[in-house]
Amino acid sequence: MRAVLLALACLPLLACSSREPLPPAPLPAQAVAELPQAWWQSLQDPVLDQLVALALRDNLDLATATQRIREQRALRRQAAGNRYPTLNMTGSHEKGRSARDGRDEDYFYGLDLSWEADLFGRLGALQRAAEANLQASDADYQALRVSLIAEVASTYLNYRLAQHEVDIAGRAADSQAQIARITRVRFDQGTASGFDVERLDTQVAITRAVIPQARQHGEAARYALAYLLNAQQSRIDGLLAEPAQPLAPRDERLLPLLQLPASSLRARADVRAAELRLLAADDSLDAAKALRYPQLTLGALVGFEQGASVPAWTLSAQALQPLFDFGRIRAGIEAGDARREQAWLGYQASLVQALRETRSAISAYVEGLDRQRLLDTASQSAASATALAQRQYDAGTLSMIEVLDAQRTQFDTQLEQQRAASDVALRWVEIYRTLGLAPVEKQRDSGG
Numbered sequence: 494m495r496a497v498l499l500a501l502a503c504l505p506l507l508a509c510s511s512r513e514p515l516p517p518a519p520l521p522a523q524a525v526a527e528l529p530q531a532w533w534q535s536l537q538d539p540v541l542d543q544l545v546a547l548a549l550r551d552n553l554d555l556a557t558a559t560q561r562i563r564e565q566r567a568l569r570r571q572a573a574g575n576r577y578p579t580l581n582m583t584g585s586h587e588k589g590r591s592a593r594d595g596r597d598e599d600y601f602y603g604l605d606l607s608w609e610a611d612l613f614g615r616l617g618a619l620q621r622a623a624e625a626n627l628q629a630s631d632a633d634y635q636a637l638r639v640s641l642i643a644e645v646a647s648t649y650l651n652y653r654l655a656q657h658e659v660d661i662a663g664r665a666a667d668s669q670a671q672i673a674r675i676t677r678v679r680f681d682q683g684t685a686s687g688f689d690v691e692r693l694d695t696q697v698a699i700t701r702a703v704i705p706q707a708r709q710h711g712e713a714a715r716y717a718l719a720y721l722l723n724a725q726q727s728r729i730d731g732l733l734a735e736p737a738q739p740l741a742p743r744d745e746r747l748l749p750l751l752q753l754p755a756s757s758l759r760a761r762a763d764v765r766a767a768e769l770r771l772l773a774a775d776d777s778l779d780a781a782k783a784l785r786y787p788q789l790t791l792g793a794l795v796g797f798e799q800g801a802s803v804p805a806w807t808l809s810a811q812a813l814q815p816l817f818d819f820g821r822i823r824a825g826i827e828a829g830d831a832r833r834e835q836a837w838l839g840y841q842a843s844l845v846q847a848l849r850e851t852r853s854a855i856s857a858y859v860e861g862l863d864r865q866r867l868l869d870t871a872s873q874s875a876a877s878a879t880a881l882a883q884r885q886y887d888a889g890t891l892s893m894i895e896v897l898d899a900q901r902t903q904f905d906t907q908l909e910q911q912r913a914a915s916d917v918a919l920r921w922v923e924i925y926r927t928l929g930l931a932p933v934e935k936q937r938d939s940g941g
Contacts, residue, residue, distance in 0.1 A: 790811045
């Protein structure tokens, strides 16, 4: 049955009712293998590298996932132990009085050995299910690592964006305020109108209003990083105080992945976890079906009883065949079949979601690169226009309001340019998250 499930795992996603294997995956899958696992280091930001390392070491969700793995290891050992004999010490002591013999006392102590012969594979199926659940928990841990790295990187990028927004708005507001002061002097001299003064003051206030909003976004990112790293805020602030400018590479290797087949994403940790839970559900169903057949238990008892000079012993064999249980076994099988179907649907959904996320992220990255390129050009043009407007104003051929308009356009363009650059970096991070790439940290098997 396990081999059948592995074949079913390669379904074409748009034909969910058909359970035939997929043809061999085309070459874009190889492109995924060639991408860097420690991808965040491509941003060339030592601060981010430190943040990721601390998060992987101290994050509370990762610590919780580690304990889930520990739990599943214990359950695996428990399932494996059920396939072996059980040895117990037994003893009894009885006292009584009868009318014929008077006081009566008897005792027995010895060893009791029992073993269930797994004739129809129930215990073996439960052991395989426990092993699959353990591997699924490990895959959950790897998926959480990927998500954590991506979340730390995205939060850090948002923090740096907020810093840049504060800087851009502050410089623009200072420049606009200088023009406003000059215009107010001219108004006092009677060479500028009150309308010009009010318009300039309004624009300065609008520009400065960007600063508290950007600071609030930066504060939210700081607090989020402290949570993700499970660290004191002062420690996070110490790292963030270091100047840095993360650089999102223009990674041409990502573009062919738009044609990535769904089967190539089976290695993604969350997809692998869903597949392993499908296998576990199938094995659990096999165990439920095995309850319909006889269970054979072999036993042996050896010990000493009162008044005996040699040990007493017995050998036993007990067969148990269910005949009538008011439908309990059948209900258990039906529940197991429903759980397997849920796992099957969950596996298909994980593949569909992985494919959708990956293609959407790559498409957004490509469009973001185009937007960034256009805004880079617009920013250069806006800067040139502002310089030209200032020269014409100095020559007396342009009004101060027109200079202000040029500065406002430059400010808006610079702000959008910075946001576009940050958006490209965020989309780049999202691609690697959706591909499920990160160095694998194998949890050491602590026995069993």
